[in-house]
Amino acid sequence: MPRTRRCRYPNCHAMVDFPDHYCQQHYEHEAEYLASRQRWARGNDKQYTHKYNTVTRYRNEGKRQQYSFYRTRQWSHLRQQSLERDHYLCAYCKVQGVITPAKTVDHIVPIEFDETLKANVANLAVICGSCHHAKTEWEQAYYGTGQGNKLQSVKPINDVPAIVVLMDKEGRH
Template sequence: MPRVRRCRFNGCHAMCELPLHYCKQHAEHEQEYLESRMKWARSHNKQYQHKYNTRVRNRDTSSQERYQFYRSKQWQVLRKQALERDHYLCQYCLANHLVNAGKTVDHIVAIEIDPSLRNSLGNLATICRDCHRVKTDLEQKLFGTGKDNSLIDREPISKVSEWSELIEDFQNGKQIL
């Protein structure tokens, strides 16, 4: 059975097959709609990207350097080595005896905390999306990393096992700090 959706024409409740947006009765509007979508996407993408770059990526010299580092060939090589070493498994989940796939490579000690460790393969670990989201939130709370925060002078956590305990506690609703 083909996938269908409701016609986009105002007041029309007929169904049309995907990828079309209009039924056979209103098919003349399809090309106009696709052109307007493409026009919006092109203009929105440039504006959004410009705002994001100026407010987040290039807000200061240190964030600009980090952004350039993540685009470098050196980072691509390190990332691939870490993923292959960890067999594409989240090391934070493994520390809690869970097996989850991970595609992201994370700095155990954030670059903002200790920039000298950014090229160290020993400071990299594969992480799943859920653990990465929680770890980022915890880093912001514990160390003041991230946009509009100021760094807090605290001993960095340099072991995956310690981070995994904090992540598990946070996910279980325990108060951190």
């Protein structure tokens, strides 16, 4: 049995099947209603994005500068160079013999740990979503990056195969 609901037109008690909101008699209002819902969603998304950016992402001046780098032309060129060099394939999966398409470019040594490497193309690797999540967790444990963590004084590792081995040892990959 299909799900139904009452027509949204005032004082109309006709039942309509999902996903419609108006009955056949008032169906001309459907497009207008859907457009108003989209406008509302776009407006409220900005509130969420603003809160995320001001509270979480840009929580201090150092983070603000770090993320502003990702909006520069320099980063755009470095990113494109890395994607073409690695043929849009995840470098971390490739080490394990798996071919995974990817469009994210990641700093091998996080710029939070060593900011001097942020514009070094040799410190960039293409990474898929699952590897990026696992690597972020590993970085937080090894380097002490991330919110609420304290940076460790450890030796930076800039070798992708070595990082994959360390991630596997800790069960993060």
